[in-house]
Amino acid sequence: MEIFSLKKGLVAPLDRANVDTDAIIPKQFLKSIKRSGFGVNLFDAWRFLDVGEPGVPIESRKINPNFILNEARYRGAQILLSRKNFGCGSSREHAPWALADYGFSAVIAPSFGEIFFNNSLKNGLLPIVLPEPDVDVLFRDVFDVPGFELVVDLEEQRVGTVDGSRMYDFDIDPFRKHCLLNGLDDIGLTLQHVDEIKQFEMQHQLNQPWLFS
Amino acid sequence: MLKTLYDKLWDSHVVRTEEDGTGLIYIDRHLVHEVTSPQAYEGLKLANRLPWRVDSIVATADHNTPTTDWDKGIEDPISKLQVDTLDQNIKEYGSKAYFPFLDPRQGIVHVIGPEQGATLPGMTVVCGDSHTSTHGALACLAHGIGTSEVEHVLATQCLVQKKMKNMLVRVEGELHPWVSAKDIALALIGKIGTAGGTGYAIEFAGSAIEALSVEGRMTLCNMAIEAGARAGMIAVDQTTIDYLRGRPFAPDGDLWDEAVTYWRTLTSDSGAIFDSVVTLDGVDLNPQVTWGTSPEMVLDIDGRIPDPDEEKDASKKESIEQALEYMGLKPNTRLKDIKIDKVFIGSCTNSRIEDMRIAANVVKGRRVASNVQLAMVVPGSGLVKAQAEKEGLDKIFMAAGFEWRQPGCSMCLAMNNDRLEAGERCASTSNRNFEGRQGAGGRTHLLSPAMAASAAISGTFSDVRNLVAN
């Protein structure tokens, strides 16, 4: 995994609750056997007016002028702001792959689908949970202030306005934070405990031999 | 200390615990399908690693496989590549069992696991698929994982997990004969919302749950994820044990007896504390139908489409408006006045033999309404299909005007050719009514197999209890 390096980023608003993984990346694009290249089809059914199929170049697509991420002011956004239960639905990691590939490094919402939340952390995409009233305020900021940016300090677990007038603390599992800050692959970390796993496995087989027959 | 079922399953699989309480959990069964595994195997290969325990892997191709014309193979080249990649990975790395496309035992991964006895009480079960919660019906700890975690389990046989909180959902009282596990699931989600179970493992209990077959229990646990909970589970009882006896991968002989003795301990201790308790009344439960683009947007069959003007909360009001627009519905319309275009009976929620029997019972001697362009039944596995055919259910469906298909995920997520066209309205026994789930612009209403069958006959949503009484 790459080191999480976002310090400051433009914010894009997606003012909907329950944004599901099928909306983040529609299923016709899940047939790929790769991890990359999903960004062009992020939010495909909302970003485009025609129905997207894999392999169709973006230049030939009909852009939906009414979809907020298509507005010029949000081009290059690295932080997505959304509503409760963001990333609900399937376990497919294609959703965080698509968000990261499009250019997002963080998503702020009052709550997240749990599997999506985990998957994001494993792909250098930081999901930030903030209380609903704070998210309301941020939505107002993004709509009112062109070019509205937020600073992110993962080390200190804070996100806030550039002038420092408002700062919000957020929670993150210390292990995940460590992995993000150092770009660590957690398989390697788990394999440091090979002996313990083998020990457990032997005992488990004695306790429930039918699981190994 | 008194323990819940979830506590017991967790405690019996902890390899080590970190200071912050994160656990390294040992995984007994790893179910694999074609959509979420290719990148995991690729990662394994790039890192020069091998699967830790090949014997834990049971694999099948289900999401991309066609449900007609099997003799032509998989025509979509991109789908085919994904299925071929799974074939190749299993060939190269091995598995305990593989049910590839065209195998008579192939089917939806969450149907074939229990059917084969490959998921057993007391196990930890994972799969790169959120509906892995289904398997909790057999008192195992089962949940969906992402592709990075699939790779992690392949390489280490373990998963790094935070322990969830305990939620008890208690459903007491006898259900009406035409009201089913699906109605319990939808009513629960209507009550607690799609994020109501976030952070919890849900245990379902109470007399209404005890009375369910294992098939019905799977339907319920399947939908736990739609309530936000990664895992749903039900304690072991005689029903569980009777279901497992004689299954291909279940133990036999002395080992069976030993296993059953252990499995009988897999219940929550009486008096164990749950962090949250939700109760539902089984007696008064009516058939449920969703109207919107989230499973929590659900009504009793007698209900009317909500009016956003009556909603005070601004963001809820907006959600209702967005859903009404997408679904092409007007406030205050009666559910029973809404005409449908297609009917889909299938998916890992409702494609087991019991579902086939109930739906066949409703349509027997009746005809699909003329406004319904397509009514299809997609059994969950080759074995379900064979059993249904042995019982003559296929003939009943076809005589009524249904199409009888080959097993797979099919129109549940429309990765193969089975899909809704924009604007089409479908009565579906699947689990998700998200925008575009069954095809771009398609409109999905979730309901039980009995209610889907009833809708097919009426051409609108209708109360199956009235239909069968006539």
Ligand code: SF4
């Ligand atoms: S039937 Fe639907 S929900 Fe179930 S595994 Fe297949 S695609 Fe997923």
